[in-house]
Amino acid sequence: MRLLVASDAWQPQVNGVVRTLATTRDELVRMGHDVEVVGPDRFRTVPLPTYPEIRLAVNAGGALARIIGGFRPDAIHIATEGPIGLAARAWCLRQGMPFTTAYHTRFPEYVRDRAPVPLALTYALVRRFHAPASAVMVATASIEADLRARGFTNLRRWSRGVDTALFRPQDKGWLDLPRPVFAYVGRVAVEKNVEAFLALDLPGSKLVVGDGPQRAELAARYPNARFVGAKSGEELSRHYAAADCFVFPSKSDTFGLVLLEALASGVPVAAYPVPGPLDVVGTGGPGVLDTDLRNACLAALDIDPAACRAHALTFSWRAAAEQFLANLRPVHEKGLPLAA
Structure with a gap:
């Protein structure tokens, strides 16, 4: 199959959406499929207000039409609701x-955190974007139930996996904290x-791995925390493995x-007991979910690392x-010939 994926989130951006798309592409290629990802790198771009690391395509419609026509896909997947997705x-x-779409990001909540825009308005716009899709892919049961209650239709599950060769238990001693x-x-x-x-009263140390628009502000306000910037590959895996507890404070992720x-x-x-952690971690397993995040952090220290690893092994990128x-819905069902 020749698959075209249109996405406003793509390399060199570093986030969960990009990792999901890139890993899925690699798995599909190994399965014998031809995958073309059309991201902002193909177009003239401008920085996203309040988040300059993310670039938005400008006037993508004409060039995108030529790319689609030249590639002649058997299926089209639209990953994001931005300018490329709209085009x-x-x-x-x-x-x-x-075409199919995916609900990777709780965009209405993302907007609400930055501007006084009612959730009902942004959810109406997002629902309209996804309405014509033959399938709207969602990662978890919690997000599916939430979107169904908000009037979304044609919802289909698309889970996630993890690279258990890269992310594995390793020596913690190299981290001098x-x-x-x-x-x-x-x-x-x-x-x-x-x-x-960062505001929690916890023993030991706090480590922040990653970058973004709040990094400088939070590093200045919490000088006792160690901010090391974005990491990738083996360096990222070493930082994960060096921790004693992974803290996930987000309340708006669709998976995590x-x-x-x-x-x-x-x-x-x-983590908090919200969609994402509830679906991935669950209760009484490899983590602690509590409305009191400090209690969750302290209780998680007693969990057997082997149980954490065993839980992760049940998630496969191939599956x-x-x-x-x-x-996916083949485009030839509507009259476009299959690619040779």
């Missing part, structure tokens, strides 16, 4: 071609609620890929890629 959606609707080490990995941005972690990466590293999770593939 791809418009092209599919004009051509009468089916007082123990226990409570770590956060991810974007340092307002929607991630990182300050809820970092949860699986921490668990695969043998590190227990402390997630096969699930994604099964959700």
Whole structure:
């Protein structure tokens, strides 16, 4: 199959959406499929207000139409609701071609955290964006139930996996910080609620791995925390494994890929009992979910690292890629010939 993925989130951005798309692409290629990801790197871009690390495509419609025509995909997947996603959606609707979408980010909550925009308005806009899709892929049961209650239709499950070869238990001794080490990995941005972690009264040390628009501000306000910036590959895996507890303060993630990466590293999770942690970690297992995040952090220290690793091993990227593939709708069903 020749699959075209249109996404406003793509390399060199570093986030869970990009990791999910890149890993899914790699799995599909190993399965024998031809995957073309069309991201902001193909177009002229401008920085996203309040988040300059993210670039938004400008006037993508014409160039995107040429890319789609030249690639002649068998299926089209629209990953995001940004300018590229909107351009791809418009092209599919004009051509009468089916497409699938995904709900990666709780965009209404993202907007609400930055501007006084009612959730009802942004959810109406997002619901309208996804309405024509033959399938709207969601990562967890909690998000599916929430969107269904908000009037979304054609919802299909698309789970996630974890690279258990890269993320694995390793020696903790190289990290010269007082123990226990409570770590956060991810974007340092307002929607991630990182300050809820940094403000906790905890023993030992706090480690923040990642970058984002709030990093300088939070590093200045919490000088006792160690901010080490964004990491990747083996360096990232070493930082995960060096922690004694992984703290996930976000209340607005749709999944939380970092949860699986921490668990695969043998590190227990402390989080709020909200969608994402409830689906990935559950209750009474490899982490502690509590409305009191400090209590969750302290209790998580007693969890067996082997139980964390065993839980992560149940998540496979191959199974997630096969699930994604099964959700696609071939465009030739609407008259476009299959690619040769």
